[in-house]
Amino acid sequence: MRRHIAMLAVPLFLAISGCESTGPRYRNVQAYSDGLAAVQHANGRWGFINEQQNWVIAPKYEDAKPFQNGKAAVRQGGKWGFINRRGEWQ
Secondary structure, three states, X not given: OHHHHHHHHHHHHHHHHOOOOOOOOEEEEXXXXXXXXXXXXXXXXXXXXXXXXXXXXXXXXXXXXXXXXXXXXXXXXXXXXXXXXXXXXX
16 A cells, blocks of 8 residues: 555656756645636746646636636736636636
8 A cells, every 4th residue: 555655656757846957846736626726837927737737827826716716816016816727817
């Protein structure tokens, strides 16, 4: 059982932290909610990735909260607002 857990943990760690030669891909990763996770890119900006770890909404926000009922709170230009799953302001 321990070997299986370790085998699963290593790819997850590498996906979140990146490899040593290129540095970390992400600074912070929130839990998936509505199929997307708020992620802070190495550049400090927040965006959203899907479960395949592809950017769905580019990292351009100063802060971001998880999606709930199809909307997520994000901060851009010092102001908070809501976006939908396509990154459109609501």
